[in-house]
Amino acid sequence: MAKPHGIKTSNRVRNVLCALVVSMAVILLFLLSSVFWIDNNETFVTVHIASCLIALAITGYLVFFLVKFHKGIDLINYNANLLAKGSLNISDILSSKTKGLETLCIAFNDMKSNLLSFTELTKTNIVVISDAIDKVSKSVNNSYKGNEQIAASMSNVADKAHEQLKIVKDTLDSIYNVNERVVSIEASLANIENLVNCMVDSTNLGSKNLDDYYSQMNVIANNLTSTSGFIDNLNSELKEIHQLGELIINITDQLKMLAFNASIESARAGASGKGFSVVAAEMTNLSDHTRQSITKIKTLLSNVSESSDNVKNSITSCIESYDISRELFSTIKDSFYKIKENADILSADTKKVYSEASVISQSTHEAEEKGQNLFNTSNKISSETQEVAAVTQEELAGAETINNNISSLKNMLSGIERLVRRFKTAVVPVEAVSKKKLKIIFLSPLDHEFWVGVRQGVLYAQKELAAKNTEIEYIGFTQSNTGERIAETFAEYLDKGCDGIVCPGFTLELVPLIDRASQKNIPVMLFNCDLPVPSKKTAYFGPNINEAGTLAAEFMIKALNGKGNVAIFRGSLAISVHKARTEKIKERLKKLSKIKIVEEMEASDNHDVLYNAVKGYLSKNPNVDGIFTTGGGITGAAKAIKELNLVGKTKIVCFDFDKEIFECIKEDIIYAAIGQDPFGQGHDPIIYLYNYLAANEKPESDIIWTRTDVVDKHNVNDLI
Structure with missing residues (x-):
């Protein structure tokens, strides 16, 4: 997978060494000529001046390259130090910022992604195994x-x-x-x-x-x-x-x-x-x-x-x-x-x-x-x-053995949990146990694999807080009008009573509800999408939407080699995440005269809608080289490109990913997918709320960014 980058890096290093040798040879010739040619010879002066200019050009290039090279090394070294300290919750290093170290950059990103995937999968498995152990233990006891x-x-x-x-x-x-x-x-x-x-x-x-x-x-x-x-x-x-x-x-x-x-x-x-x-x-x-x-x-x-x-x-x-x-x-x-x-x-x-x-x-x-x-x-x-x-007597003996094995398995699981805690992929709950019974409500969509990842984070938070006198109630919405239903449920729990609420900031209807919650001293954490207007929320935990939009534009520039026609199929601008992503994509691409935005259409978040919109537009405009999608329904766009035989010609850059997206990346339909840490978005807001409620420990900021992950053809095989 990294072999082409290794060859490219080796050639660059060889070129740098050759330039250094030539520069040293020119300088040596210059010194020798200064010794043997003492008279004021015009030929010597011309050669001398040319040699100095060549040496200065080569030296300038070398200095520029070495500065970029050392910045890349520093960036990798900085992330490596974080990684060595167990801080896995960091964004990928862009290869454009590590010239000459692309292979190392890719290897580091792969290693970090693999560790993150392993750690989060282990956490998910811990929840599953723990629940299974509890059920088996209860079943065996019964x-x-x-x-x-x-x-x-x-x-x-x-x-x-x-x-x-x-x-x-x-x-x-x-x-x-x-x-x-x-x-x-x-x-x-x-x-x-x-x-x-x-x-x-x-x-x-x-x-x-x-x-x-x-x-x-x-x-x-x-x-x-x-x-x-x-x-x-x-x-x-x-x-x-x-x-x-x-x-x-x-x-x-x-x-x-x-x-x-x-x-x-x-x-x-x-x-x-x-x-x-x-x-x-x-x-x-x-x-x-x-x-x-x-x-x-x-x-x-x-x-x-x-x-x-x-x-x-x-x-x-x-x-x-x-x-x-x-x-x-x-x-x-x-x-x-x-x-x-x-x-x-x-x-x-x-x-x-x-x-x-x-x-x-x-x-x-x-x-x-x-x-x-x-x-x-x-x-x-x-x-x-x-x-x-x-x-039956044998069963009793077997049940006794199973109980002993369950105890051993619990001890092993505790050891795995301790080992997982060494990797800081998320915020950690405080040691203090809440003096009162806490109830935290988590509201979330559940109509896409991304939200399933969010739910896994919630389940892990439930396990972490199970012994801390805290109840986590997860409510997932699988139907349409998610924003409205979240607002309605939010209002219901304000009336029923709870100690904290976590929800995405999909709709402005939440603003007065958050004000009511504040009056009742109920802290509210927003995740995934912040409200576009000020509110009395405790904090927002989610992706840096602006950064993600710019990053998507950078990958499209790379996919098209800096020139071509692109179309944007976005979600409703009433939702801040779609608005911010769209604006940042347009802002970055306007700086390039050779890339032209030929269409901007609202058609995202639904597979069939996006499929019909992309297929209809590309049927009439087959000269489009790239497509941005700012929300869901991505496989609908991929299906349209496949049916129109535009695979390899029209590239897609999207946000969020799942197994179907991974397959589309392997088929070269989708060039890159920008992720946003679903597990952390389900886990961390709950822990932040608990720390605030149990120990009055407020979040470090009212805006907390999650890490940004990118999946493309270089690392997709590691995730399937």
């Missing part, structure tokens, strides 16, 4: 306590696991017995279901037979009723026959009387009446026989009538009995149908119970299998619990 509790509990767990194993075994045996009983019940239910089915079939058949029997009984009852009617008719007819017999008897009595009269008349008639006498006798016989027959018939009719009455009475009794039986049989039939219905319900319920019993049997079987698995698992848990207990 783990240790947890393992102790686990170890204490594992014995009980092992006993409980053994008891659980026994309970599971007993439960498994019970499930096995239940399963056997369920199987038996299932078989019994199957038999009951068969019996119930048979009973249902029988009740169905019985119901049918009862219906048939009931029908037959109704037929018999109807027949008996018909027979009773027939007998009634028979009795009526018998009565009529009996009445007819009475009539015949009366007739026979009359015949007999007639026969008697006839016999009397025949006796009177005598012989002529013998025929009548015979007729009368026959009629008397007929009447007697008829009477006898009718009497027998009446007797028979009386017997038949009496028998008929008995039959009727029997039939009536049968009918009454049948009516009673029919009612009773109807009740029996209803009962039988109820039995049939209940039998059907019983059959359905039996089937349902049998189905449920099957399900229970299957579930019991599954429970038995799962119980067996549970028994196996419990047995495994019981054995593994012993292993866990042993492992």
